Amino acid sequence: MTGRPIVVVGGGQAGLQAALSLREHGFEGRLDVVCAESEAPYDRPPLSKRFLAGTAGTDDLTLRAPAFLDDRRISLVQDTHAVAVDRADASVALSSGGSLPYDRLILATGSTPRHLPVPGSAHPAVRVLRTVDDATRLRTKLQPGSRVVVIGAGFTGLEVSATARGLGCEVTVVEALDRVIARALSRPVSEHLLRLHRENGVRILFGRQVTALDGVPREAAVEVLLADGTRLPADVVVVGVGVRPETALAETAGLDVADGVVVDEHLRTGDPRIHAIGDCARFPDPAGTGSLRLESVQNATDQGKYVAAFLMGADAPGYTAVPWFWTDQYAAKLQIAGLTTGHDRCETDGDPASGRFSVRCYQGGRLLGVESVNRPADHIKARRELAALRAPAAAAAAAV
Amino acid sequence: MAKITYSRTDGTSDTVDVPVGSTVMRGAVLNGVRGVVGECGGAGQCGTCHVFVDAGDADRVTPLHPLESEVLDTTAVPRRPTSRLGCQIPVGEELDSLEVKLPDYQLPPV
Numbered sequence: 361m362t363g364r365p366i367v368v369v370g371g372g373q374a375g376l377q378a379a380l381s382l383r384e385h386g387f388e389g390r391l392d393v394v395c396a397e398s399e400a401p402y403d404r405p406p407l408s409k410r411f412l413a414g415t416a417g418t419d420d421l422t423l424r425a426p427a428f429l430d431d432r433r434i435s436l437v438q439d440t441h442a443v444a445v446d447r448a449d450a451s452v453a454l455s456s457g458g459s460l461p462y463d464r465l466i467l468a469t470g471s472t473p474r475h476l477p478v479p480g481s482a483h484p485a486v487r488v489l490r491t492v493d494d495a496t497r498l499r500t501k502l503q504p505g506s507r508v509v510v511i512g513a514g515f516t517g518l519e520v521s522a523t524a525r526g527l528g529c530e531v532t533v534v535e536a537l538d539r540v541i542a543r544a545l546s547r548p549v550s551e552h553l554l555r556l557h558r559e560n561g562v563r564i565l566f567g568r569q570v571t572a573l574d575g576v577p578r579e580a581a582v583e584v585l586l587a588d589g590t591r592l593p594a595d596v597v598v599v600g601v602g603v604r605p606e607t608a609l610a611e612t613a614g615l616d617v618a619d620g621v622v623v624d625e626h627l628r629t630g631d632p633r634i635h636a637i638g639d640c641a642r643f644p645d646p647a648g649t650g651s652l653r654l655e656s657v658q659n660a661t662d663q664g665k666y667v668a669a670f671l672m673g674a675d676a677p678g679y680t681a682v683p684w685f686w687t688d689q690y691a692a693k694l695q696i697a698g699l700t701t702g703h704d705r706c707e708t709d710g711d712p713a714s715g716r717f718s719v720r721c722y723q724g725g726r727l728l729g730v731e732s733v734n735r736p737a738d739h740i741k742a743r744r745e746l747a748a749l750r751a752p753a754a755a756a757a758a759a760v
Numbered sequence: 761m762a763k764i765t766y767s768r769t770d771g772t773s774d775t776v777d778v779p780v781g782s783t784v785m786r787g788a789v790l791n792g793v794r795g796v797v798g799e800c801g802g803a804g805q806c807g808t809c810h811v812f813v814d815a816g817d818a819d820r821v822t823p824l825h826p827l828e829s830e831v832l833d834t835t836a837v838p839r840r841p842t843s844r845l846g847c848q849i850p851v852g853e854e855l856d857s858l859e860v861k862l863p864d865y866q867l868p869p870v
C-alpha cells in the first residue's frame with residue numbers, strides 16, 4: 361500500500377486532510393486530488409463570517425501553501441471534475457478528457473446548497489452561500505441600508521444575518537419552524553441566539569412559508585411572497601435551507617447512496633477500494649444504532665485522518681471521533697460538543713443573561729452533548745468527557 | 761513580514777516568513793510546521809496551537825485575552841506563565857522576528 365496511486369475526488373477540508381495524512385503516514389505513491397473549483401483548497405467557515413464582513417481576504421482562507429503541497433507531492437488537479445468512475449478498470453474519468461488510475465479512491469465531494477422549490481427562485485437577486493465565489497458576489501450586495509431577506513434560521517442563515525447587520529443592512533429572516541436552529545440546538549441556546557439577533561435589530565418571522573419570489577428578471581430587487589400574503593421587498597435574498605450531499609459520482613459508479621454515500625465503520629463503500637468522507641458520507645453512528653451524515657470541519661478533518669490511517673494499514677477499529685462544531689454570531693461564540701439532537705433533558709450551567717453559559721443535554725440519563733456560549737473551557741472538557749464515554753464502548757467492540 | 765521561528769523540544773525548529781495580518785498559528789499550519797495543529801482554523805476555540813512566548817518577548821505581541829486564557833487552562837500540555845494561543849498572536853507591522861517554543865503535543869495522547 362505504499363507505492364500504488366491514490367486518487368481523492370474533492371479538494372475541500374476532507375479531501376485535503378486525507379491527502380496530507382496519507383503523506384504523514386508514509387504513503388509514497390502518486391497522490392492526486394481532483395478539485396472542481398479553481399481555487400486551491402480553502403476554509404469555508406469564514407465565508408459567512410470574517411470573509412463576508414470584509415475583514416478577511418482570499419489569502420486568509422488558503423488551507424495550505426502551494427509550495428508545501430508541492431513539497432509533499434500532493435498534486436492538485438484544479439478546475440477539473442471527476443465525471444465517472446470505471447470500477448472494473450479502477451480509473452476515474454476527468455472533465456478534461458483524461459483519466460487517473462487508482463488503487464484506492466477517496467470520494468470527498470462535499471455538499472451543495474438546496475434551492476427553494478418555489479417559482480422565481482432563479483432570479484439573480486436570490487443567492488446561496490457555499491463557495492468563495494458565492495461569498496465574493498454576495499459581499500458586494502451587502503451595503504448599508506440594503507434590504508436582505510434570509511430564508512431559513514439555520515447556522516448559515518443566522519451567520520449571514522449577523523454579518524449583514526454588522527455591515528448596516530436591514531435584515532429579515534423567514535423561518536418555517538417556531539425557533540432558530542430548531543433541529544440542532546437546545547431551547548435555552550436557541551432562545552439566547554434569538555435574543556441576540558433581536559437586540560441587534562434583525563426581524564425574525566417564525567412559522568412562515570415562502571411561496572414565491574416575484575421580480576422582474578432584469579431588475580435588481582425582488583419580493584419574497586409568504587403563504588399568509590406578506591410581501592417582503594429585498595435587494596438580495598439569501599437561501600439557507602440546508603445542503604444536499606454531492607453524490608452524483610457515487611451514484612453513476614453504482615455505489616449505495618441514501619442521503620449520502622453509504623459507508624461502513626471504516627468509511628468504506630460497498631466497493632472495498634472506494635471510501636467516502638466528509639459532508640458527502642453517511643456513516644454508522646458510533647454512539648447509536650442508526651447512521652449519520654454531518655456537515656462540519658471536525659467531521660471532514662477527522663474522517664480524512666481516519667481514512668488515511670486505515671489505508672496505511674493501521675489495523676484500526678472503526679471511526680468513533682466525537683463530533684464538535686462552532687458558530688460565531690455577533691460576540692457569541694457557540695461551541696457544540698457531541699450531538700444534542702433528541703435530548704429529553706438539559707441542565708444550564710451559568711446565566712444566559714451574562715452571555716456565558718453551557719447547556720448539558722441528556723437522553724435517558726446519558727450525556728449526548730454540551731452546548732457552550734463563550735465558555736471555551738467547558739467545550740474542550742466536554743469533548744474529553746464524551747470521548748471517554750465512547751472509549752469503553754469502542755474497546756468492548758474491538759474485543760469481540 | 762516577520763520571521764517566526766517554531767522551536768520544538770527535540771531541538772529542531774522551522775523558520776517561516778509570515779505576512780503582516782496573518783498569525784503565528786497560520787504561519788505554521790499553512791507551511792506544515794510539525795507541532796502546531798490549529799483544529800478550529802483560528803477561532804481561538806480548540807487550544808491546539810499552544811505556544812510559549814518568552815517573557816522577554818511578551819510586550820512585543822498583543823496581550824492575552826480573557827477567553828484565550830480560559831482556553832489555555834485546557835491545553836494538552838499544561839499552561840505556563842508564557843503560554844499563548846498562536847492564533848491570537850497576529851503579525852503586526854513592527855514585528856520583524858519572533859521565536860515561539862512548541863509544547864510536546866497539542867492533542868491529549870490517546
Ligand SMILES: Cc1cc2nc3c(=O)[nH]c(=O)nc-3n(C[C@H](O)[C@H](O)[C@H](O)COP(=O)(O)OP(=O)(O)OC[C@H]3O[C@@H](n4cnc5c(N)ncnc54)[C@H](O)[C@@H]3O)c2cc1C
Binds near residue numbers: 374406442470688
Ligand atoms: C458558509 C459556510 C459556513 C460554515 N461554517 C462552519 C462552521 O462555523 N463550523 C464548521 O464546523 N463547519 C462550517 N461549515 C461547514 C464546513 O465548511 C463543511 O462541513 C466542510 O467544508 C466539508 O468539507 P468537505 O471536504 O466534505 O466538503 P467541501 O468543503 O464542500 O469540499 C468538496 C469539494 O469537492 C468538489 N467536488 C465535488 N464533486 C466533485 C467532482 N465530481 N470532481 C471534482 N471535485 C468535486 C467541490 O467543488 C468542493 O470543492 C460551513 C460551511 C459553509 C458553506
